[in-house]
Amino acid sequence: MNPKLLTFALEAIGRRGGKNAAVGIIFALLVALLASVLLTSRSLQSEVEKTLSALPDITVQKLQGGRQGLIESDRVYAIETIPGVTWARERVWGYYYFQNAGVNFTLVGLDFFLPAYEESLNAAIRNFDIATWMDRDFMIVGEGVERTLHANYYKEYFNFILPDGAMKKVELAGTFAAGTALQSSDTILLPVTLARTLLNAPEGLATDITVAVANPEEVAMVATKISRLYPDTRVITKTDLAGSYQNLFDYKGGLFLSLFITALASFFILLLDKSGMGLAERREIGILRALGWRMEEVIRLKLLESGIVAFTAYLLGIFIALGYVFMLQAPGIVALFEGYSVLKPAFELPVVIDLSLLGLIFLATVPLYMAAVIFPAWRAATIDADEVMR
Amino acid sequence: MNKPRLLAAFILILIASIMAQLVYLKLKASAQEETQPAKEAAVRLTGLPDLALSTEARFVRHRSLADISTILSEGGSLPEYFPSAHLYAVSPQAHASGVIRHEP
Numbered sequence: 001m002n003p004k005l006l007t008f009a010l011e012a013i014g015r016r017g018g019k020n021a022a023v024g025i026i027f028a029l030l031v032a033l034l035a036s037v038l039l040t041s042r043s044l045q046s047e048v049e050k051t052l053s054a055l056p057d058i059t060v061q062k063l064q065g066g067r068q069g070l071i072e073s074d075r076v077y078a079i080e081t082i083p084g085v086t087w088a089r090e091r092v093w094g095y096y097y098f099q100n101a102g103v104n105f106t107l108v109g110l111d112f113f114l115p116a117y118e119e120s121l122n123a124a125i126r127n128f129d130i131a132t133w134m135d136r137d138f139m140i141v142g143e144g145v146e147r148t149l150h151a152n153y154y155k156e157y158f159n160f161i162l163p164d165g166a167m168k169k170v171e172l173a174g175t176f177a178a179g180t181a182l183q184s185s186d187t188i189l190l191p192v193t194l195a196r197t198l199l200n201a202p203e204g205l206a207t208d209i210t211v212a213v214a215n216p217e218e219v220a221m222v223a224t225k226i227s228r229l230y231p232d233t234r235v236i237t238k239t240d241l242a243g244s245y246q247n248l249f250d251y252k253g254g255l256f257l258s259l260f261i262t263a264l265a266s267f268f269i270l271l272l273d274k275s276g277m278g279l280a281e282r283r284e285i286g287i288l289r290a291l292g293w294r295m296e297e298v299i300r301l302k303l304l305e306s307g308i309v310a311f312t313a314y315l316l317g318i319f320i321a322l323g324y325v326f327m328l329q330a331p332g333i334v335a336l337f338e339g340y341s342v343l344k345p346a347f348e349l350p351v352v353i354d355l356s357l358l359g360l361i362f363l364a365t366v367p368l369y370m371a372a373v374i375f376p377a378w379r380a381a382t383i384d385a386d387e388v389m390r
Numbered sequence: 391m392n393k394p395r396l397l398a399a400f401i402l403i404l405i406a407s408i409m410a411q412l413v414y415l416k417l418k419a420s421a422q423e424e425t426q427p428a429k430e431a432a433v434r435l436t437g438l439p440d441l442a443l444s445t446e447a448r449f450v451r452h453r454s455l456a457d458i459s460t461i462l463s464e465g466g467s468l469p470e471y472f473p474s475a476h477l478y479a480v481s482p483q484a485h486a487s488g489v490i491r492h493e494p
Contacts, residue, residue, distance in 0.1 A: 180429050247482060318408065
């Protein structure tokens with residue numbers, strides 16, 4: 001690149017400093033808005049994807065009259081006879097509405113004495129020793145549940161209201177480890193028998209059945225066999241979950257994008273109409289042409305000028321977005337993802353800097369800006385120098 | 391300092407700031423990685439998918455396990471009542487036809 005042309009372009013930007021700064025700041029804010037929304041949704045999406053491997057390979061639900069109903073526990077034995085199945089387990093879980101706080105808790109029944117859970121219990125739960133809780137009604141709660149209970153003066157126990165209206169006192173035995181709020185904030189782990197009582201799930205029935213398959217290649221085949229064995233079931237595989245995670249925000253990301261495109265379109269129309277090519281700029285092009293500059297040289301200069309403004313604004317926008325999302329935790333945008341929930345998890349957005357996303361934002365904004373500036377410059381450069389200066 | 395130099399200095403400072411920011415975020419990402427085993431263990435215990443980010447509606451809280459009836463059981467017109475329903479796409483297997491594997 002010709003360094004003199006670069007100096008000339010920098011000087012030209014400086015001559016119209018006020019206008020370039022105003023356009024640059026609006027452009028940077030638009031880039032920051034788009035990047036913030038996309039980085040936040042990408043960050044949340046990566047959070048669900050990272051724990052996909054810990055989920056069961058297959059979940060079997062029973063459909064009854066179009067709704068999910070309780071499934072017979074003894075189906076576990078038939079499912080375990082399907083070749084390729086490592087284990088099948090009944091699962092009892094559901095929701096409990098705590099009216100005082102207006103929040104939904106997710107109750108999950110767990111066989112705490114199953115050796116398979118020992119390692120996970122040690123890794124995920126703080127201050128918990130199963131030996132001290134034998135034959136007692138206890139629960140392990142997520143960070144959000146603990147906060148809600150404390151706010152309602154339940155420090156050591158909680159009184160659940162049973163389906164028949166009676167009270168059930170359950171002691172607080174431990175909490176999920178810090179940093180797992182996005183996975184466990186609303187969760188209450190209970191012994192299976194207690195979960196059955198609270199959720200009114202009689203012995204012999206379960207909420208759903210989870211299945212582990214040794215060979216990932218065989219999951220689809222096993223799922224088909226389960227469907228054939230029990231045609232009234234809905235079988236969800238890990239591949240389905242991966243697909244579900246993939247489009248977590250696709251439709252809504254599109255919603256943001258359409259809003260952004262509207263804002264961007266208005267910006268460029270404004271740019272073209274009002275400040276794209278002022279009288280002084282046209283005169284400058286006329287003078288350059290009169291001094292013997294060729295049209296491509298004028299266009300190269302304008303490209304360089306607009307490129308510097310757009311690239312600087314893009315960098316500024318990305319700088320703002322990264323700081324806003326990963327340092328300030330995207331206030332405002334995260335609230336959109338939380339909705340009306342009273343039980344908001346205390347979490348930190350996982351840092352995910354997706355270069356392809358940043359590249360996409362670059363391609364969607366910078367060339368458009370440059371085109372919006374180049375077109376009027378090219379028009380001015382094609383007119384006779386004498387006419388332009390007059 | 392004249393304007394071109396000032397502008398060039400601003401661009402260089404901006405690039406340096408982004409570099410510093412990226413280094414900081416990289417360190418932060420490494421620190422966050424340390425909680426990954428606990429997260430996986432929590433998911434392994436419950437076996438339930440999705441984030442506890444929005445708990446207002448069941449079809450949003452456990453959207454991957456929800457079917458179209460779960461959505462409608464909140465009330466035919468209620469789904470769009472929840473702001474989070476505008477943000478989270480309905481799970482592709484919510485419509486049972488794609489999931490129940492009946493073969494002729």
